[in-house]
Amino acid sequence: MADFIKHPEVPLPDLDPAPSFSEEELVFTEEERAQIAEYVRRYPTADGAVMRALWLAQEKFGFLPPEVIRLVAETLGIPYAQAYGVATFYTQYYKQKKGRYVLDVCTSFSCQLCGGYDMLHYLEEQLGIQKGETTEDGLFTLQEVECLGACGSAPMLQVTNGPYVFNLTPEKLDALLEDLRAGKMPAFTSVTLPQDEDEMGGNRRSDAPQSAVYETPPVARTLE
């Protein structure tokens, strides 16, 4: 047999990993089951609700190891293989345990040209880790991600699939890390349209926790 078949370059994933959650932990509460049932009602078949149910499971368990995916599949009454296939297709579902805060720094397209990598490298220095790694205290995971759809506010990042932080600077990142260490998530930021600045004197929303404007992007020092 050819060597490359016996020794594949890509290591196979552990097909039977030790479970991260015990049988007792692996249950949905009545409320969660009701919520999932509500998701199912939105689609002609239960399959459609799998993405919402996986989101719910990830919020509860923090990540999606095989036993959690199996729980979701059993709750929905769909094949485990299908739920596993969905969970492994989308990047926002975490298959491994992450830090308490996941910092997704955009370095794609516009952000690359406007300092995305400068911010990523600054965070690598500050946290003492490389992209893709988690700090030893389990607090931060740093990731490089593809376009998050906030190109006019480059450079930017997203915290744990939640709030966006726009127009990053090293000072802003220092403040963000300090807040997160104190358990404070950044508030939702409404970005004022330039035409709103001119025609309405600022943000059009009176109910946004905070607002920002589009700023001239910084000069990128590195593009990789």
Next chain:
Amino acid sequence: MEATNGAPQTKAGDWRSYERVLLPPVRDLHKIDVYEQHGGYEALREALTSDRWDPKSVTDEVKASGLRGRGGAGFPTGLKWSFMPPVDPDVPRFLCCNGDESEPGTFKDRQLMEYNPHLVFEGMLLACYAISAKAGYLYVRGEYADWISHMERELENAYAKGYVGENIMGSGFSCELIIHKGAGAYICGEESSLMESLEGKRAYPRIKPPFPAQRGIWGYPTTINNVETLACVPLILRRGGAWYAKIGAQRHPGPVLYGISGHVNRPGVYEYPTGMLISDLIYEVAGGMRGGKKLKAVVPGGSSTPILRADMIDGVTMDAETLRDAGSMMGTGGMLVMDEDTDIVSWLRRVTHFYHHESCGQCTPCREGAGWLENIVTRIDEGEGRLRDLDLLIDLCSQMEGRTVCALADAAAWPVRYTVTRFRDEFEARCRPSLVAAG
């Protein structure tokens, strides 16, 4: 190209006095009562309760407006609606609103969803009425979690007021709207993979035909439109197709949310008519080049649209026909502006990385090709490239374009093909010096 007496001509008319309609300057327009005070849901009421309108006349009005899809392909919206088969009471029909917005450089729909969500809902309801669908799914990318909860709140308000749900405004027409949350996959912006994703599967695109109008979600007739496209529909019904057809470029009319990013002083989302001169958008609208630098290149409509050198934008306006003649595409209207200091090779390397990462892996030319594009551009970027690599890249692009189930392979190949041909000297200069002469 369109020069008259030496001065480039805009097709956007007197755009400096343009009054916004998608995002009009109204405080708190996202709140349902404010939206109602400004004519909100009136078009829906008219369409559902007045004798003047039936599904066909709504479709005809949209056809008359000349509205073309804002998601990238620019397909005529009314025509797409008319592809739906005749109504069969036993066969459900669906509408999908594509809010997956993940083409790099595109960030317009998010602002529409935040600042004018009811316009999107009203557009979806009107489209559902026109195609006789009983349910509309709004597919939003998972990264927009905060905007999804914002819209879910507003959708509840619309339900509470009886604009969505059973027997809307006593008309007998019932329609559910459902917001679907994605989970991070560029491919879901492609309509058939969006449908797969909605059905709770891995988002592998489907072979077409059958087209969504024949076999869409769960195998039923489905129409898919972009968020911004559907947001235009209530405006067309309120003010008439003829009014809409007069805005901007004749063959590609209407308001557009231009998302301008990159090396400009004032990036952001701007609403102006189609047919704006690219030079007006950069120098007048977006405040000019950052630091007074010279313009090097523009990507007019998201990462997959071919790049234009600074010398190629003279007189070029933002509409499908003019951009096609200029050698690019309108795409999503998400424009990336690059200044003279931009390292185009490193930039292309990152673009190829994006497509390699986002290829769903279903078709070999795309899965393997996107990886090879990245490998070869990386080799050139690191100074290890050979001159013949440039022709190899073009050849690879030819092997990918049009050879896969969906257009992602094309979208991956075009930036490479056009960046390498239009900036060939910079790629040659980066190849290993000893090998340049030898070829």
